[in-house]
Structures are given as structure tokens and as C-alpha cells.
Amino acid sequence: MGSYRGGGETLEGIQESFNTAQTGNKRISFADLVVLGGVAAVERAAKDAGHDVEVPFTPGRTDATQEQTDVESFAALEPTADGFRNYLGEGNRLPAEFLLVDKANLLTLTAPEMTVLVGGLRVLGANYNTRSEAGVFTSKPGTLTNDFFANLIDLGTTWAPRSTDSEIYEGRDRVTGEVKWTGTRVDLVFGSNSELRALAEVYASDDAKQKFVRDFVSAWDKVMNLDRFEIAKA
Numbered sequence: 286m287g288s289y290r291g292g293g294e295t296l297e298g299i300q301e302s303f304n305t306a307q308t309g310n311k312r313i314s315f316a317d318l319v320v321l322g323g324v325a326a327v328e329r330a331a332k333d334a335g336h337d338v339e340v341p342f343t344p345g346r347t348d349a350t351q352e353q354t355d356v357e358s359f360a361a362l363e364p365t366a367d368g369f370r371n372y373l374g375e376g377n378r379l380p381a382e383f384l385l386v387d388k389a390n391l392l393t394l395t396a397p398e399m400t401v402l403v404g405g406l407r408v409l410g411a412n413y414n415t416r417s418e419a420g421v422f423t424s425k426p427g428t429l430t431n432d433f434f435a436n437l438i439d440l441g442t443t444w445a446p447r448s449t450d451s452e453i454y455e456g457r458d459r460v461t462g463e464v465k466w467t468g469t470r471v472d473l474v475f476g477s478n479s480e481l482r483a484l485a486e487v488y489a490s491d492d493a494k495q496k497f498v499r500d501f502v503s504a505w506d507k508v509m510n511l512d513r514f515e516i517a518k519a
Contacts, residue, residue: 316346330429336498368471372413382474398504400484404433405501420472431497434489
């Protein structure tokens with residue numbers, strides 16, 4: 286895992302500084318710190334979009350040491366595709382959009398939850414390759430807006446596969462022919478599949494901006510707490 290930086294320090298450094306300053310058994314795990322950093326980032330991105338929202342945070346995650354980790358067995362769990370982060374590795378037999386649905390099913394997400402989570406992660410710039418602009422259909426990356434959906438279904442844009450890569454599509458201005466956006470099969474399925482298109486149109490509307498943020502926070506929090514068997518279910 287690469288180092289995440291916050292205030293000039295790595296998360297490992299922040300964790301060490303916090304834990305060293307505490308008395309008794311008060312400590313924060315690295316896993317909790319990663320999620321807490323995400324909570325702060327989502328709240329900031331929502332605020333930058335004009336929405337004050339409190340993202341839930343439930344501590345209690347623990348860390349496994351290197352000695353407790355069977356590297357070979359965990360290597361088999363390395364994903365070969367993750368549509369939520371626009372990642373598609375080599376050797377997959379199924380189309381990328383099929384693999385997205387499979388991943389969403391593993392995460393116990395509903396179709397609306399999958400939709401809003403993808404749309405939010407795209408505008409936040411959460412692609413696995415941070416240099417990739419595929420699916421980042423916004424002029425304000427890092428801001429939690431509904432731009433992904435609004436620009437995806439914009440009738441002023443025409444989509445076609447890139448001549449050099451059939452997995453990448455180019456969205457061109459219908460009048461000028463200028464390339465405005467690039468997207469993957471995963472991105473475009475939210476405009477081509479009838480059920481997902483209906484959801485995209487809901488989130489794309491001008492009066493759904495607050496709903497989009499609220500639903501994204503709910504879906505994000507759900508994923509952050511998957512397999513938290515120690516949390517009492519409501």
C-alpha cells in the first residue's frame with residue numbers, strides 16, 4: 286500500500302504520534318485511521334459542493350501484523366477487476382460491466398447503491414490510476430457533485446469507442462466534434478442499461494444534488510462497515 290499523506294505526514298506517522306501521546310489503552314488502529322481519513326475527505330468534498338453533511342464513523346477495526354498474514358493465501362484474493370475504481374486487469378473473460386455487477390453483489394449493494402457509489406467515486410477522482418480521467422465527467426474533480434450523471438446523459442455528447450482501445454469511449458461535442466470526456470464500459474453502462482439509466486436520470490436532475498450526497502454517504506458508510514460482525518444490526 287502506498288503512503289497516504291495528511292498534513293505533511295504519512296498515516297503511519299499520524300498513528301504513531303497519536304498513540305504515543307495517549308495514556309491507558311487508548312489507541313487508534315491503522316484500519317480505523319484510513320476510514321477516518323475517508324470520512325473527513327467525503328465531508329470536505331460535500332462541503333465544497335455546498336452541502337454540510339456528517340459522515341458516520343464507527344471505530345473498532347483492528348490491524349493484522351505481518352506475522353499474522355499468510356501472504357500466499359491473501360495473494361489469491363487480489364482483484365483482477367474493480368469497476369468502482371475503474372480498474373480492469375488482464376485475463377478477464379467477462380465484460381467490465383458484468384464484473385462491476387459481480388463486485389457490487391459481493392458488497393451486498395443494491396442497484397441504486399451501486400449507481401450512486403460509482404458516480405460519487407468518479408467525481409472524487411478515485412480511479413485506481415490517479416492519472417486516468419476515464420469517467421471523471423466533471424470540471425471540479427474532488428468535489429462531491431452529481432456531474433458524473435449530468436454529463437453522462439447530456440444529449441449534446443455523442444459516445445463512440447476509441448479507435449486504439451475498444452475498452453475506452455470518447456464523448457464528443459455533437460456540434461464541434463471536440464472530445465469532452467473519456468469513459469469505460471463501466472461508466473457508459475449507466476447510460477445504456479434501462480434500469481441504471483433511470484437511476485442516472487434521477488441523480489442527474491438539478492433538484493437531486495442533496496439526495497445524491499445523502500445517498501452516497503449512506504452507501505459509502507455501508508461498505509466501510511461490511512463484515513463488522515461486532516456491530517449490532519438495527
